[in-house]
Amino acid sequence: MNTHKKHGFWHRYFFSLDHKDIGFQYMLTIFVMVSIGGFFAYVFRMHLAYPEMEVPLFGLVTNKDYNMLITNHGLIMMMWLALGMLLAVAGNYLIPIMIGTDDMAFPKLNKLSYWFFLISVILMISSFFMKRGGFGGGWTMYPPLSVGDFGYNTAYTSFKDRFFTANTFVLLAITFEFIALLMGGINFFVTTLNKRAKGMTLTKMPMIVWMINIASVLFMFSVGPLIAGAFMLLLDINAGTGFYDVYRGGDPLLWEHLFWFFGHPEVYVILLPPLGIIAEIISTNSRKPLYGYKFILNLTLIAAILSMMVWAHHQFVSGIDPRAATIFSIFTIIISLPFAGIILAYIATLWNGDLKINLPMKWAIGAITLFTLIGGFTGLYLGASVFDIYAHDTSFVVAHFHYTLFPTVIFGSFAAFYYWFGKFSGRELNKFWGNVHFWLTFIFFNGFAFPLFLLGLAGQHRRIADYRQFEFLMQDPLPLYRQIATISAVILILSQFIFIFNFFWSLKRGKKVTSDNPWESNTLEWQTASPPPHGNFAVYPEVHHGPYEYNHPDREDDFLPQNKK
């Protein structure tokens, strides 16, 4: 089994079948995408706060540039960072090793998924350089904006002119990425059900494995109609059909339904893996069993089903029937209950625990705090149509979804990085710079997102390139809030360089790990060498215990590895 030999660059980064190598390929690709998305955020935030200034490294931001920047910032962060990092990277690294097997069920399919992902990234990046400029129709791609410069009622130009536009390329990129994630999801699902180590029953699986699988299945069911819808939008752009054209009996609202029927479950697709990561970290670091394993699992399944019934709360001002709006409001508010239950179970896990406040724990607690106290609570307000109609499309919404997505996607990913880095690289991340990174990120994230709530309540609409045209938005203290948000956002982005340097420096020259199980954790990935060899285990483990049996009263050690007799 341990026949791993050193492979060359091409082999490791393009042709490897090993799940850890493929996870690393995804990770590097996503780093590139995040850098682009972060740079875009920097440019348009600078423009919002200082509209007359030439933004360093970019120049003067025109209205068209602004539309392109926010659109692609949203698309990159939602589709490539959030979905990619939490499904593809986390799933690839963690699922096979945590269920005690050598690799995915279909390693070649896994490699193919990555190639599709890479094609999607290339298509996305090339969309910025089209003759008519990057795509600027908003990340939700509502028609008729997303049909492009041609619009619906213009004479049909040549196919070449229509095909080589940013709209077409962005849609193709998203379709390729969805195919990649669908194939990846099928792989996760089969691997989990079919390749578990001996003795690992479904309820002895670590929570993160459950969460990634539920997220993958949820993704699979919600994305289907959108794939069909994206195909129709592509035909509208390229073949002159009129699926979303009112003149021909089509309906732009149809796209909104399709998009949000995917888009809202996607929020939970993104949320579930970080909840799993947090479950692993807080249970290990409070030296207590995870409170209510089956309780959490059932709540997650309920939430997954409910999440398919809430999509129209994004469309309260799009002209949907008020009676339907009421139903969607009610479901939206109900869906907070399962998540409240899950967070309660996490707090119960922490309660009276022997807390080890190390770096992963800081990120994990930071994530649940911000997500629940601010992101989740403002979600309740926005879920009620009465409030949403006032706050819709204002900065309040922007602040709300940054408070839900940033703690889960970014904090969750960092928690995972600081927790598992030693396992998969064999070296440690620098703790001091890790702490600096955490506090800078925590403080300046709040500094960036909180003023947006106040701006939103004052009536600041999002997707406006220049607020100088609205007198009431230029009154004190609103420009000051915008500047606080912008300066914080810039420091927030800069402080991520600390992590990038820490990551790559530690990968090459970090201190070697002294123990294979530094957190004294029970799950199987800690019971093998760091970094794990090709094939993961020297001897395939046999599972005898659940994943969270800490401080068992009959045992001397406070932890009990799953494969220990």
Add this chain to the structure above:
Amino acid sequence: MNTKITWREIPQARLAMWALIAGEFAIFGGLIVMYTLNRLKYESWGEMAQHTNVIAGTINTLVLLTSSFFVVKAHEAALHKNKEKVKMWIWLTLICALLFLGIKSYEYYHEILHGFTLPGTQLLAEGKHVETMYWSFYYTMTGLHGLHVIGGALALFFVMRHATKTEKDYHRIEVAGLYWHMVDIVWIFLFPLIYLIH
């Protein structure tokens, strides 16, 4: 006797195919729902549906159903590892697939000749705006289904060639066959919705 099957006893490839089929149903399900809602809204689509070639559609339905039968026979032969029979039944399936695509092309050809195209320029000129979308849906749904027919046929061909050459991986015939049945079932939904409801 304990008849309970655990997840681990289900072959990996079959499990993956079930998952893929579930995903495909989400895609076609979305399209069918969208079409149906529009169909209920626009009475005049019934008029357009009369321009489809019901006889060709019926023959195509029969062709696909027959091909599903051939795939089942191929699966049976694969269980016995009977190389010659697998080859024969899969080739018969592939002939059905080609026949289906041929008849479909014939239909497309005549519809396009009559001016029922994807952008529907001629109908627009006649002032029939809403009716163009019927044909948009018609080509999108049958075209996407046609792509699946091509994909399924290619899968069957390569799986059959691999199995008969190397004398192993006969189980893949079953898995590709499952996909073929999915393609068949989708057509069973499309045919009445598009052709028969006037």
